[in-house]
Amino acid sequence: MTTNKTLGVVGLGSMGYGAAVSALKRGVPTWGLDTRAEARERFVADGGRSTASLAELGANCDVVVVLVVNAAQTEDVLFGEGGLAATLKPGSVIVTSATVDPTLPPLWEARLAERGLWLIDGPVSGGAKKAAEGQMTVMASGKPEAFAAAGALLDAIAGKVYRLGDKAGVGSTVKMVNQHLAGVHIAAACEGMALGMRAGADPDQLYEVICNSAGMSWMFQNRVPHILAGDYTPLSAVNIFIKDLGIVLDAARKLQFPLPLAAQAHQLYLATAAAGHGGEDDSAVIKFYAQLAGLELPKAAA
Structure with a gap:
């Protein structure tokens, strides 16, 4: 895959690690972030770039997939101190992939829009095996401009990307x-x-x-x-x-x-x-x- 965009993955757990490595295999420059040093070191050994800093990740990425555990962690990554809302370049895209209450992504979408950022509500399914094979399913919804800005990077981590609507919340x-x-x-x-x-x-x-x-x-x-x-x-x-x-x-x-x-x-x-x-x-x-x-x-x- 030829792209001039850089992908970031927050959370190098079973799903996030598989997604990040799949993107690397498809020729996408990819950064990974995790609180665990061993996860970061493993990703670097596989050819990626890694950091423990959201600010550094945000400064280097055009599209960031947030694959953390829950809504509270997602909100901290987005809006906490040094979070993506404050560090990504205007026009960048955030894909939130945790399983959350469907009423939350529209609120995140509106807050990020105030910063000139796009949100794709994009939870995933398929398990660690399909993530590692680049074959997981993304259930995505968001504004058409968000999908256009993300380009083909969603396809770099998934086997199927379903576009389910033009507003956040439908995917969740x-x-x-x-x-x-x-x-x-x-x-x-x-x-x-x-x-x-x-x-x-x-x-x-x-x-x-x-x-x-x-x-x-x-x-x-x-x-x-x-x-x-x-x-x-x-x-x-x-x-x-x-x-x-x-x-x-x-x-x-x-x-x-x-x-x-x-x-x-x-x-x-x-x-x-x-x-x-x-x-x-x-x-x-x-x-x-x-x-x-x-x-x-x-x-x-x-």
Whole structure:
């Protein structure tokens, strides 16, 4: 990809690191920012430029993707001391990618416009693997001028970029629905596997059959192997879905819209965290069922 624009990525976690490296592989000059020195050093070793300073990142980048954990961190990156609102050149573009309440991006858009900056409300999906392959999905909304100013840099980090509207907030609305479904599907996958195991089904055979039957979901196919391997290393943690389904439920409450399935799934994640598994992979919801039913789950290989 030929471009005279420089990309910045704030947050070199599993998604952010993959996005930044994907951009590098596609020939985009890329800066990465992270509070962890080891993440910055790793990115430099892969050919990028790195900093711990938002001011330095802002001074060197035309488009910045903010891949942090939540709305509070996003607001600090945008408007905190030395934040991007004060350091980016007028005409630059900020892509906010955390899962947040859809009412927030329009407020950020208006505040950044006062500084001559564009906002794209661009949450992402696909997990660490697709991020590393440059194949994650971006659910983007914003003014046409924002997309024009970003050029092809969104395509440098994604396999699919959906343009969902000409104002911020639409992208986060679509991501909210995605997280609603993802959270419910993971909880259902864990419940179904626990049920089958309690009834005496072989878990490996159960997984294979369901993956080739109508009950299969992408989350079932993706998460159950973690259970079968006894590996709960957090690719996406239980605590993430406590946060994300909390956002979904709060938004639905404002709309006076009932979400009984999301509410029950949220309680399952809370129960799993209360049992001490909040920092583990979200497939650890099955441990809640195992504790209730006295199930012995597959063990990790030595």
